[in-house]
Amino acid sequence: xxxxxxxxxxxxxxxxxxxxxxxxxxxxxxxxxxxxxxxxxxxxxxxxxxxxxxxxxxxxxxxxxxxxxxxxxxxxxxxxxxxxxxxxxxxxxxxxxxxxxxxxxxxxxxxxxxx
Amino acid sequence: xxxxxxxxxxxxxxxxxxxxxxxxxxxxxxxxxxxxxxxxxxxxxxxxxxxxxxxxxxxxxxxxxxxxxxxxxxxxxxxxxxxxxxxxxxxxxxxxxxxxxxxxxxxxxxxxx
Numbered sequence: 001x002x003x004x005x006x007x008x009x010x011x012x013x014x015x016x017x018x019x020x021x022x023x024x025x026x027x028x029x030x031x032x033x034x035x036x037x038x039x040x041x042x043x044x045x046x047x048x049x050x051x052x053x054x055x056x057x058x059x060x061x062x063x064x065x066x067x068x069x070x071x072x073x074x075x076x077x078x079x080x081x082x083x084x085x086x087x088x089x090x091x092x093x094x095x096x097x098x099x100x101x102x103x104x105x106x107x108x109x110x111x112x113x114x115x
Numbered sequence: 116x117x118x119x120x121x122x123x124x125x126x127x128x129x130x131x132x133x134x135x136x137x138x139x140x141x142x143x144x145x146x147x148x149x150x151x152x153x154x155x156x157x158x159x160x161x162x163x164x165x166x167x168x169x170x171x172x173x174x175x176x177x178x179x180x181x182x183x184x185x186x187x188x189x190x191x192x193x194x195x196x197x198x199x200x201x202x203x204x205x206x207x208x209x210x211x212x213x214x215x216x217x218x219x220x221x222x223x224x225x226x227x228x
Contacts, residue, residue, distance in 0.1 A: 034216065043119070043205050043219030044158070089158065102148065102171045103207075103217060107157035 003027045004092050006106035014114055019077040021109050023090030026071065030092040034103070035064060035075045038087045047088075048075070080113045087111070117142065119208050119220035127226045133194040136223045140187050140208030147189040148217060149181060152203040164189055165211070201227045
């Protein structure tokens with residue numbers, strides 16, 4: 001049972017435009033969400049996070065939006081740059097009957113930003 | 116501050132063998148988590164250690180085990196390797212266990228022949 005879903009395996013955008021990566025989750029106990037970026041042959045790099053008490057968090061060109069009622073979050077990258085081309089993973093954590101903050105990851109979305 | 120380091124970076128083994136992977140967390144980080152990444156399954160949680168104790172465990176068979184030392188360094192071991200164990204094994208560290216951002220190492224690429 002996949003609790004974190006990234007339904008788009010890939011996304012292609014033009015340099016300078018907005019990239020929107022989507023993520024859905026099913027576990028209502030999740031209350032902390034993160035986005036990681038991964039280049040080939042490297043480990044994932046933390047990008048941005050959001051707690052369930054917020055609906056938006058911004059860091060430079062990156063903004064994460066959380067819609068708790070829809071169990072949906074999205075990552076907006078504006079403007080997109082060729083160096084943003086990578087696989088983006090959505091991750092979630094929360095408690096379920098005790099201390100259990102392990103991260104559950106989606107399968108990733110490959111973003112390609114074309115010059 | 117140095118990042119998370121993992122050794123070795125690449126490893127080739129044959130079925131039935133065992134393997135030990137090592138992870139050194141960021142200085143001051145006491146929690147270490149391990150993940151397996153495969154093309155079909157994405158990143159899957161293996162286990163988490165904090166202060167030498169396993170706090171969480173994912174849904175992997177008992178062939179996968181780990182430990183953490185007093186200096187927070189961690190090792191994971193896979194015994195009786197199977198072809199399906201071929202994957203990228205990632206280690207991540209955080210200051211404490213719980214609601215903390217995890218920082219990943221570059222991973223160990225394991226190929227089982």
